Amino acid sequence: MLESRKSLRSLPRYLADRFRKNMILRLVLVVLLIALGLSWHVWSQSANHTGDISIYARLDALEKHLEILSHKHKVYPEVRNLNYKDRRRILVTGGAGFVGSHLVDRLMLEGHEVIVVDNYFTGRKRNVEHWIGHENFELIHHDIVNPLFIEVDEIYHLASPASPPHYMYNPVKTIKTNTVGTVNMLGLAKRNRAKLLLASTSEVYGDPEVHPQPESYWGHVNPIGPRSCYDEGKRVAETLCYAYQKQERVSVAVARIFNTFGPRMHMNDGRVVSNFILQALQNEPITVYGSGEQTRSFQYVSDLVEGMILLMAANYSLPVNLGNPEEHSVKEFAVMINNAVDGKSEIINKPAMIDDPRRRKPDITLAKNLLGWEPKVSLKDGLSKTVQYFKKELAKSSEPIRPLQLPNDLL
Secondary structure, rough: HHHHHHHHHHHHHHHHHHHOOOOHHHHHHHHHHHHHHHHHHHHHHHOOOOOOOOOOHHHHHHHHHHHHOOOOOOOOOOOOOOOOOOOOOEEEEEOHHHHHHHHHHHHHHHHEEEEEEEOOOOOOHHHHHHOOOOOEEEEEEEEOOOOOOOOOOOOEOOOOOHHHHHHHOOHHHHHHHHHHHHHHHHHHHHHHHHHEEEEHHHHHOOOOOOOOOOOOOOOOOOOOOOHHHHHHHHHHHHHHHHHHHHHHOEEEEEEEEOOOOOOOEEEEOHHHHHHHHHHHHEEEEEEEOOOOEEEEEEHHHHHHHHHHHHHOOOOOOOEEEEEOOOOEHHHHHEEEHHHHHOOHHHHHHEEEOOOOOOOOEEEOHHHHHHHOOOOOOOHHHHHHHHHHHHHHHHHOOOOOOOOOOOHHHHO
């Protein structure tokens, strides 16, 4: 017993002796002391923060978000269980955007593996957040102006700003996305022997002199106007598709998309539907550019998605119009939206936009005969769903914390 007490008393002396002789041990201790000091400094600074929300409140909010987002608590929509032969690995560029996110929902529910690539210029991560963490889903923050090297079976190429304020904000970037970006995606399709579907636009017809517009019409486009960065960018994208098809044997499809609306539209994208709904909901004057006699044809987004999937599956490579042939003047549409929200907004006219098309109506004979496709959702039903979405978006702006929610159409 006496010897053990002596040994215990001599332990500190032994350790001190070892510390003096061992340089490594001294260095380790110094590093630990520095780390502890820095940690204490950071903690004390955070604890003394006098912002609007205390650190404890922020930690509680973070904990709630983590609980919602954790895989243990997250509930995904049910998807089909496809076998290896039928399941495809599909890339959707611009997949976090308005149309792209609805397309992603449809492909995921069908049981495919989906890769979304988006630079979030107009897309939003929240449009696809309900799939994040799912074993069949992958989200890549990437600008397709830069090359991308992945393995895929099909490519839906939707990446490009589509509303005039967005594509005219940076016209050079818009042109590069539709030219350099399309070259990169066609190169990826060539390397993977994948089929590429280009989301083209009715804007390739410009201010048309033929009405309604069939796919055989070459268009009437101002190549140096303010909208030309988008119009000519999409025309070149189509040209690139057929150049790669002829020279490199790449399988392509081209969808010429007419005006589309629905939930997840960007509220400030400057297009007719979003402008009118937002103004009517906020009891602001509804602004009609020009006389309002110019016509448009509006299709609901689910109809468009159906048409794109059918076109991808078809053995056909020339352009196909996807739109609603039901034609309305912009003034009529303003009245319809005002009535849909029970609004009391007055309708006012402003000077016409430069190169704004006077008439726009698709000839969908080819889509009917080739794909058996035509719009199914009525304008009234589509507007009702879109108005409800905009109401919820306006209400969310006052919420301090936005919980993760599944879209209503996926519940």
